[in-house]
Each structure stands twice: as C-alpha cells, then as structure tokens.
Amino acid sequence: MMKEQRPANSTDPLLVSGNLKIQAPKQLMDSTKLINHFSKHIKLTTDEIELINSLFSQRSLKKREFLLKSNQICRTESFIFSGCLRTYSIDENGFEHTLTFAVEDWWTGDLLSFLTEMPSFYNIVALENSEILQITKMNLDKLYVEVPKLERYFRLLIQNAYVTQQQRIIQNLSQTAEQRYLAFIEKYPAFLQRISQKHIASYLGITPVFLSMLRKKVSRW
Amino acid sequence: MMKEQRPANSTDPLLVSGNLKIQAPKQLMDSTKLINHFSKHIKLTTDEIELINSLFSQRSLKKREFLLKSNQICRTESFIFSGCLRTYSIDENGFEHTLTFAVEDWWTGDLLSFLTEMPSFYNIVALENSEILQITKMNLDKLYVEVPKLERYFRLLIQNAYVTQQQRIIQNLSQTAEQRYLAFIEKYPAFLQRISQKHIASYLGITPVFLSMLRKKVSRW
Numbered sequence: 001m002m003k004e005q006r007p008a009n010s011t012d013p014l015l016v017s018g019n020l021k022i023q024a025p026k027q028l029m030d031s032t033k034l035i036n037h038f039s040k041h042i043k044l045t046t047d048e049i050e051l052i053n054s055l056f057s058q059r060s061l062k063k064r065e066f067l068l069k070s071n072q073i074c075r076t077e078s079f080i081f082s083g084c085l086r087t088y089s090i091d092e093n094g095f096e097h098t099l100t101f102a103v104e105d106w107w108t109g110d111l112l113s114f115l116t117e118m119p120s121f122y123n124i125v126a127l128e129n130s131e132i133l134q135i136t137k138m139n140l141d142k143l144y145v146e147v148p149k150l151e152r153y154f155r156l157l158i159q160n161a162y163v164t165q166q167q168r169i170i171q172n173l174s175q176t177a178e179q180r181y182l183a184f185i186e187k188y189p190a191f192l193q194r195i196s197q198k199h200i201a202s203y204l205g206i207t208p209v210f211l212s213m214l215r216k217k218v219s220r221w
Numbered sequence: 222m223m224k225e226q227r228p229a230n231s232t233d234p235l236l237v238s239g240n241l242k243i244q245a246p247k248q249l250m251d252s253t254k255l256i257n258h259f260s261k262h263i264k265l266t267t268d269e270i271e272l273i274n275s276l277f278s279q280r281s282l283k284k285r286e287f288l289l290k291s292n293q294i295c296r297t298e299s300f301i302f303s304g305c306l307r308t309y310s311i312d313e314n315g316f317e318h319t320l321t322f323a324v325e326d327w328w329t330g331d332l333l334s335f336l337t338e339m340p341s342f343y344n345i346v347a348l349e350n351s352e353i354l355q356i357t358k359m360n361l362d363k364l365y366v367e368v369p370k371l372e373r374y375f376r377l378l379i380q381n382a383y384v385t386q387q388q389r390i391i392q393n394l395s396q397t398a399e400q401r402y403l404a405f406i407e408k409y410p411a412f413l414q415r416i417s418q419k420h421i422a423s424y425l426g427i428t429p430v431f432l433s434m435l436r437k438k439v440s441r442w
Contacts, residue, residue, distance in 0.1 A: 155376035165383065
C-alpha cells in the first residue's frame with residue numbers, strides 16, 4: 001500500500017510532542033482521540049500506535065450523507081471523531097425506528113453485518129457534518145492478532161454498550177413513555193440540543209406528536 | 222484455600238482421558254462443558270485449564286431458588302451447566318418483566334451489578350433444578366491477567382449477546398406482538414417446552430391472556 005508522507009507542519013500531537021516515527025496513513029489523519037480512547041483502558045507502545053494509524057482511514061460525511069444503507073454490507077466499524085450519526089431501520093409501512101445515536105468518542109456500525117458480512121438491516125446517516133476513523137474487518141482482525149490487548153479494550157467497550165442496551169430493554173418493558181423520555185434526557189442531556197424531536201420520538205418508540213405533549217407536560221413541572 | 226482430593230472414580234473426561242494433573246476445586250466439579258465452551262474460541266493449555274478449575278466453584282439450585290434478589294450485589298458470573306434461569310425486574314405496580322432466559326451453555330448474572338458492585342435491579346431465579354459454575358469478580362479479574370486470551374472469549378461472547386439484544390430492541394420498536402412472538406418461537410423453539418406462557422408473555426411485554434390469543438391464532442394457520 002502506498003503511504004503518503006506526513007507533512008512537516010502537521011498539527012498531530014502524536015507527531016509534534018512524541019517525536020514518533022509514525023507511518024502516515026492513507027489520508028492525513030488525527031488519531032489522537034482514538035488513541036486516547038484506547039488508552040483509557042490499555043497501554044499502547046509507540047509501535048502499536050503506529051500500526052493502529054496505518055490500519056485506520058479517515059472519512060468525512062456531510063450532514064444527511066449515509067455511512068450505510070440497508071441491504072449493503074457494513075464493511076467498517078467507525079470511531080466518531082466529531083459529529084453525530086443515527087442508526088435506524090424502516091418498517092414495512094415506511095416508518096423509521098432509531099436503534100442508536102452516536103456522537104464523538106463513540107463507535108458506530110452494524111456489528112452483525114460487519115461480523116457476518118451479510119447485508120445490513122439498518123441505515124446509518126450523519127445528522128451533522130461528521131469526521132470518522134474507519135477500520136475494515138480484515139484490518140481489525142489483523143489488529144487483534146498484532147495487539148491482543150485490544151481484545152480487552154473492545155471487550156470493555158461492548159460490555160458497557162450491552163449494559164446500556166439492557167437498561168433500554170427493561171425500560172421498554174416496564175416504563176411509561178413519559179418515564180422513558182425522562183430517563184433519556186437524564187442520560188443524554190446534550191442530545192436534546194443536537195437531535196430533532198422526530199428522531200428522539202423514533203428512538204423512544206412514540207409519535208412526534210406524543211413526544212411534543214410529553215415535553216409540554218414535563219416543562220410545566 | 223483447602224482443596225479436596227478428586228476421587229479416583231471421577232467421571233470427569235478431562236481427568237479420565239487426558240490424564241491431566243488437575244488441582245481439584247473446592248467442590249467436585251465437572252468443568253468439561255465450560256472448557257469446551259472456551260475452546261470454541263480459544264486454545265487453552267493444561268495449566269490454564271487447571272487454573273480455571275481452581276477459580277470456579279459449582280453450585281446447585283433447586284427449582285424456584287434464587288441466584289440473585291434485587292438490591293443484592295451480583296457477586297458472581299455464572300456459566301449454566303444444566304437447567305434454566307430467568308432474570309426479571311418487578312415494577313412499582315408489582316408486575317414482573319423478564320429480561321432474559323438462560324439455559325445450559327449460557328452465562329447469567331447482572332453484569333452491571335457485577336462490574337460496579339452496586340445493588341442489582343434484577344432477580345434471577347431457577348425455573349428448573351440447575352447446576353452452575355460460578356466465578357467471582359476478583360477471580361475473573363485474576364483470570365484475565367493470567368490468561369489474557371480469555372479477553373477474546375468474553376469479547377466474542379458479549380458481542381453475540383449485544384447483537385441479539387439489538388435485534389430485540391428493534392423488534393420492540395417496529396414489530397407487532399404477533400411478529401415478536403413468531404420471531405421468539407423461531408429463535409428459541411426449545412423454550413416453548415421449558416418455559417411457562419406467563420414468563421414468555423413477560424419477556425414479550427404482553428399479558429398472558431394476549432399471548433394465549435396469539436397462540437390460538439398462530440395454531441390455526
């Protein structure tokens with residue numbers, strides 16, 4: 001694979017402060033956030049950081065641009081550097097149902113499609129202009145072999161995501177729409193400023209009209 | 222820790238066929254199923270199997286016996302050797318909501334409580350006489366240090382569980398109760414013979430009466 005030379009005036013702190021011999025990835029990429037995220041859970045050596053940089057590529061998405069459309073195979077897992085993406089399905093009546101919102105420092109992708117290489121059931125669209133760092137299945141498998149401690153990082157990551165999903169399932173089973181809305185704004189206060197009411201309603205499993213009623217009721221408290 | 226001597230007439234295939242120097246755990250324990258489960262994803266050495274055996278303990282649960290009650294801290298993760306357990310919450314009106322059923326070769330526990338050592342929101346009860354192999358957080362943390370490749374096993378395990386949960390969330394958002402019932406019996410046909418209609422209804426988020434109507438409708442096809 002051809003590698004471009006990283007320009008001398010790069011603002012990548014890894015290059016500037018660490019004086020590391022980094023193999024520049026295909027695109028000029030600031031992987032600091034990703035490396036910091038890994039480093040919350042595992043310690044990486046200079047060589048390992050270099051390898052990670054060589055296996056990820058950066059992509060920009062404009063607002064409303066799709067990262068994935070249903071029936072496509074999800075070929076990459078994506079770490080969100082900046083922006084916000086929504087994963088949703090469309091039912092047989094044309095209604096949209098939101099599975100997840102993902103913002104900076106989160107990962108997104110359709111894990112089932114990524115792992116099985118089968119067509120996805122989901123669409124993933126940028127709700128804002130977004131910058132992501134992507135890795136293919138082949139490169140991630142290579143990374144697990146070369147840097148086995150990344151198993152730990154991804155084990156911890158998916159454990160947290162699993163627990164969050166579990167809370168959502170039990171809330172769906174046991175709580176009223178109002179309770180679920182209050183839990184949502186408590187857990188994700190910043191989402192209210194960034195995500196439309198229509199999309200939040202489709203996450204909570206209610207209509208936008210009903211969400212509007214709930215908001216009015218809650219604001220009167 | 223005191224170790225009992227494993228009796229010569231043990232039927233543990235690891236001991237009989239492999240002629241391994243196994244340190245007998247506190248209780249006489251057949252860990253074959255657990256080791257086989259690990260071995261689907263990772264290769265274990267004799268020493269590693271020995272360590273695993275020393276860190277798990279076996280427990281028998283009678284039908285209706287509780288593995289965990291809400292407000293207790295979930296101190297162990299449990300691999301089910303035989304039997305069936307149900308994880309559920311009870312809402313403020315006294316209604317039960319089933320989060321999971323788990324049968325042989327599955328794991329159970331409240332992961333959030335186990336990780337954070339905070340009181341659990343859930344009850345876990347045996348629906349049948351069950352045999353489980355349990356590990357404490359301290360011992361599991363030790364195991365991750367001593368046998369890092371177990372990170373991979375648990376990463377793959379939790380990935381699969383995550384994807385299954387994701388499908389349940391999107392089904393809850395987008396499907397009718399009838400569609401969810403049909404998806405349930407397709408995914409878990411054996412559960413229909415083992416688990417009461419009342420508990421299946423509480424998993425699907427419908428009343429037992431409504432489930433009974435659905436079953437009659439489906440059986441007429």
